[in-house]
Amino acid sequence: MAQRKKVPSTVVRRLPKYYRHLSDLLKEDILRISSKELSQRMGITASQVRQDFNFFGGFGQQGYGYNVQHLFDKISSILGVNIRKKLIIVGAGNLGRALANYKNFKNRGFDLVGIFDVNKELVGQVIDGIPISHFNNIDRFLEENSVDIGILSVPYDETPAAAQKLADCGIRALWNFSTMDIRLPHDVAIENVHLSDSLMVLSYKLNHKLSGD
Amino acid sequence: MAQRKKVPSTVVRRLPKYYRHLSDLLKEDILRISSKELSQRMGITASQVRQDFNFFGGFGQQGYGYNVQHLFDKISSILGVNIRKKLIIVGAGNLGRALANYKNFKNRGFDLVGIFDVNKELVGQVIDGIPISHFNNIDRFLEENSVDIGILSVPYDETPAAAQKLADCGIRALWNFSTMDIRLPHDVAIENVHLSDSLMVLSYKLNHKLSGD
Numbered sequence: 001m002a003q004r005k006k007v008p009s010t011v012v013r014r015l016p017k018y019y020r021h022l023s024d025l026l027k028e029d030i031l032r033i034s035s036k037e038l039s040q041r042m043g044i045t046a047s048q049v050r051q052d053f054n055f056f057g058g059f060g061q062q063g064y065g066y067n068v069q070h071l072f073d074k075i076s077s078i079l080g081v082n083i084r085k086k087l088i089i090v091g092a093g094n095l096g097r098a099l100a101n102y103k104n105f106k107n108r109g110f111d112l113v114g115i116f117d118v119n120k121e122l123v124g125q126v127i128d129g130i131p132i133s134h135f136n137n138i139d140r141f142l143e144e145n146s147v148d149i150g151i152l153s154v155p156y157d158e159t160p161a162a163a164q165k166l167a168d169c170g171i172r173a174l175w176n177f178s179t180m181d182i183r184l185p186h187d188v189a190i191e192n193v194h195l196s197d198s199l200m201v202l203s204y205k206l207n208h209k210l211s212g213d
Numbered sequence: 214m215a216q217r218k219k220v221p222s223t224v225v226r227r228l229p230k231y232y233r234h235l236s237d238l239l240k241e242d243i244l245r246i247s248s249k250e251l252s253q254r255m256g257i258t259a260s261q262v263r264q265d266f267n268f269f270g271g272f273g274q275q276g277y278g279y280n281v282q283h284l285f286d287k288i289s290s291i292l293g294v295n296i297r298k299k300l301i302i303v304g305a306g307n308l309g310r311a312l313a314n315y316k317n318f319k320n321r322g323f324d325l326v327g328i329f330d331v332n333k334e335l336v337g338q339v340i341d342g343i344p345i346s347h348f349n350n351i352d353r354f355l356e357e358n359s360v361d362i363g364i365l366s367v368p369y370d371e372t373p374a375a376a377q378k379l380a381d382c383g384i385r386a387l388w389n390f391s392t393m394d395i396r397l398p399h400d401v402a403i404e405n406v407h408l409s410d411s412l413m414v415l416s417y418k419l420n421h422k423l424s425g426d
Contacts (some may be wrong), residue, residue: 013351016411016413019413020407041259071318078417081413081416094308094310094314095308097311098307098308098311103410110412148419149412149415172419173419175411175415179317189415189423190418191411191415194229194233195317197226199379200232202362203292203323203386206385
């Protein structure tokens with residue numbers, strides 16, 4: 001798909017929300033939807049929906065509404081979630097284990113293929129069918145297995161070294177749950193997750209007596 | 214602070230990012246910053262920064278730049294994180310335990326005061342000084358303790374009942390990590406956390422060979 005200009009980050013961050021709502025529409029056997037109806041479900045304006053879609057060349061006849069399946073397929077393809085991706089988790093503490101057990105990833109097209117830690121007491125344990133391996137063995141694992149995304153759930157101080165190691169081993173995308181932001185000079189896509197941002201937004205809503213989500 | 218019009222959700226969601234960057238600036242002993250410098254640190258435009266701040270009446274003389282401490286205090290106050298808030302966690306599985314151990318909340322002004330689960334094997338265990346109590350005792354706990362925010366890390370099917378129970382007991386803000394979105398008819402602020410949204414954005418970056426964050 002030809003993209004004429006850089007898509008703003010705020011638009012990119014709405015794409016998963018479109019994906020989720022379109023996925024729900026498909027489950028409800030709704031075949032067509034207008035920008036107005038879609039916008040109402042998502043709590044944004046119809047004009048916003050049309051503006052967002054224009055970054056990707058529109059997506060169909062507005063008079064008749066959008067074809068839900070077509071729109072879902074297009075957005076899946078733009079997000080790259082139409083092709084299954086392989087994940088590894090580095091750091092098998094509580095958060096790493098919680099992520100390993102998170103069933104939604106598989107539904108979204110992401111398959112966990114390895115879990116790594118440096119703690120010898122954890123190595124050898126099995127989570128959801130995947131054994132925890134020692135992080136020292138990551139080079140060989142990544143030589144033998146094609147992995148798209150590395151999830152980092154390691155302690156704060158271990159973040160830079162773990163990120164660098166994965167980048168050196170050829171991982172091109174890092175999903176970072178450490179509270180330390182990762183910046184790498186390489187050609188590596190990074191999502192630094194800031195859980196407390198969401199908590200602060202909740203605090204804002206509470207502070208301003210805004211109900212709902 | 215007088216707010217002239219409803220602040221768009223995209224602006225509200227940038228406030229924690231301002232908060233984090235201003236907090237870093239204070240640690241670096243930087244006293245003043247221009248909208249241009251602040252925007253560059255945050256990866257947005259200077260015009261965006263000024264537009265965002267205008268929703269809250271500006272925040273100081275642009276010619277001299279912003280006073281960092283003043284700006285930080287104002288944004289803390291808007292977010293409501295200048296007043297410490299009390300949290301409870303409902304659901305002490307891996308994710309609940311990971312959240313209970315997440316040190317960043319305390320730094321942001323949130324204090325964990327209780328953890329609840331229905332699993333008798335977990336009840337009585339202590340996480341970071343907080344004992345896990347049975348969820349059946351939540352009424353009495355909330356009668357005796359003032360709690361601002363309930364964190365839900367319960368299984369999918371248990372989400373609606375747990376959310377309703379907390380709302381009935383007077384909790385006015387829910388931070389929901391279940392994959393089921395909560396909607397309540399009450400005056401309750403809700404943040405439904407969609408972890409896989411961030412993973413899909415990472416997939417987008419990987420798909421479009423965008424490096425960095």
